[in-house]
Amino acid sequence: MSADNQLTRAQCNDLRTIAAMIVPASDEYKVPGADDPAIQADILATLGRDTALVRQALDHLARLADQPLAELDPAKRDAVAQEFRSSGGAAAATLVRVVLQCYYRDDRVLRSLGLELRAPFPKGYVLEDGDWSLLDPVRARPASLRRAP
Amino acid sequence: MKDPVDVLIIGAGASGAAVAWSLAETKMHILCLEQGGWMNPAEYPSTGRDWEAKFYGEWSSSPNVRGRPEDYPINDDNSPIKVVNYNAVGGSTVMYTAHWPRLHPSDFKVRTLDGVADDWPIDYDALTPFFEENDRMMGTSGLSGDPLSPLTHPPMPQQPLGLSGAIIGKAMNRLGWHWWPSDTTVATMDYEGRARCINLGHCTPACAQGAKSSTDITYWPHAVRAGVELRTHCRVREITTDENGMATGVVYYDKDGVEQFQPAHVVIIACNGVGTPRLLLNSASNRFPNGLANSSGLVGKNLMFHPYAQIYGYVKEPTDSNRAPPTCLWSKEWYDTDLSRGFVRGYGVQFVRGAGPVFEAVVSEQKGILPWGADHHRVFRKLNGHRLGFSAICEDLPEEHNQVTLDPVLKDSHGIPAPRIDYTISENSRKMMEHALARGREILETAGATDICVNSPIPWGGWHLLGTARMGTDPERSVVNEWGRSHDVKNLFIVDGSVFVTSGGVNPTSTIQAIALYVADQMKQRLANLFD
Secondary structure, eight states: OOGGGGSOHHHHHHHHHHHHHHSOOBTTTTBOOTTOHHHHHHHHHTOGGGHHHHHHHHHHHHHHHSSOGGGSOHHHHHHHHHHHHHHOHHHHHHHHHHHHHHHTTOHHHHHHTTOOSSOSTTTOOOOOOOOGGGGHHHHTSOOOOOOOO | OOOOEEEEEEOOSHHHHHHHHHHHTTTOOEEEEOSSOOOOGGGSGGGSTTTTGGGGTTTOSOHHHHOOTTOOOOEEEEOSSOBOOOOSTTGGGSSSOOBOOOOOGGGGGHHHHHSSSOOOSSOHHHHHHHHHHHHHHHTOBOOSOOTTSOOOOOSBOOOOOHHHHHHHHHHHHHHTOOOEEOOBSBOSSOBTTBOOOOOOSOOSSOOTTSOBOOTTTTHHHHHHHTTOEEEOSOEEEEEEEOTTSOEEEEEEEOTTSOEEEEEEEEEEEOOHHHHHHHHHHHTOOSSSTTOTTOTTSOTTOSOBOOOEEEEEEEOSSOOOTTSSOSEEEEEOTTOSOOGGGSSSSOEEEEEEOOOOHHHHHHHHHHHTOSOSSTTHHHHHHHHTTOEEEEEEEEOOOOOTTSEEEEEEEEEOTTSOEEEEEEOOOOHHHHHHHHHHHHHHHHHHHHTTOEEEEEESSOTTOBOOOBOTTOBOSOTTTOSBOTTSBBSSOTTEEEOSGGGOSSOTTSOOHHHHHHHHHHHHHHHHHTGGGTTO
């Protein structure tokens, strides 16, 4: 059974709603929100070992909201979200983490951050050698290694 | 029944690899049993776009989170610091930061110098040739001449200073405090078949480039070529003994889960500070009812972790973030005892260059500095790529109540009782951590950092597993003698971090391997009367 089949339609809806509350879309930064269909699909496809805790978090969210999160008025929705984060423990932290880890590997988001769309290997990165004259004051210190008897 | 081997080594990590390689020149039949397998660098996280996410799952540093078949569970509920390790050929050198300080000469004489804990039965000078040999074998980079560290001769130049290093160096100079480029096991040039570092950044969970030294690509190829047999996916359950109290071999489960007995004339344990006491305690018998080699009652006692006090913040200038090895500089400014600070002993510091975007988002959200909602994007851009970190490695003094025992319920996949950790941070360590955090804050603020956050201790920071089978000359106060041989079982040796008497304030792998080479050398010198 795939991960998306392990969440109910109502849970998927709440996940999408809470994801948009964590990271909304932004015209200013030209990025989608975490409720974007591609990001949601990535989340559901890669839940894997996090599925149980995310389901637990969504159950907790459903209890707090008592109806679909999207149908709450904004003030009530914000209050539920705050309560969810403060009382949700490891399950809520896991849900937030899976949202963020999928959001911050999306091509559109990385492009907006000025990051390259690739794995670190095999190209790697260039690191400037730097100005080692900064070390001169330390070199000038007398050696003072504590002696052992 | 299998033919007996001359030497059986349990564990193919940092110390097991070193002792195997050193003993290979004897031409004895040497066998190493390792519960993990050979690693495949093509599968390392930095080869994929999801490289950061993997650190939260299959590449977690915690065996309890990772849960690979090669791992065993650890009950560390009763410890504020959780055990982290890796189980494979190469052991935890596959998954470490490659920071490479060594213990100082004064670390071997803490009772004499500071009136606490115990002196080691060996001194720094006894290990010096083995530190040097190990640095050549592991391939270290660094800069000789640090006025506050033991003299080293790294065969490769130090890592670049980079953006982060320059910011830290300027701040430390303004404060008049010591800093120096760290010795590391990151190859800064092509070295002994290893390619130079290309700054993949994600060093800790294994290096796809092979620039970070791990014993699967350093010692083991040499040891295997020299004739050492390495049998993987073999988990040792217990060491067996005869009526004379000598080790006769081990019972292990092979890759198919079939119980096997491997006889041996000499057994060497290289499972580090949790795995080694677990194995000794699981080897209890009628003759050794409290566990093997445990007449002192000290097997599993005196666990030392090194509580890490970490503080970090964000500067306006860009830092190296994930585009460089994470550790680049150290400071020994507060390494030695100064009682005016309110604690005895001291700590080393490692500076951290930064973090990748996923890690930054997840951790900053948890810390409450990255908000949900419309302001998320602005704040994230202020944080991401601007982090600088300071981690103090606080010397943990030995206390018998900090211990590894066998969990009465938890077992591994072979039904072998799992280790249980009971550990508290001492008052001395707490004062040391507070001192370190205050110094770290001064440094960060001098560098212009804001949004300063603290992890003290780093909860998933139990990398350094030390002291649980300590060495000494008194059989009532130690588990092994001054050259690593069990006081109780004359053909049983321990070569890993569990033999540490005190922990120093630095990452221990360099010293662990120097000890392993030293013990191997002692064995070679004493072959004619090894069991006397």
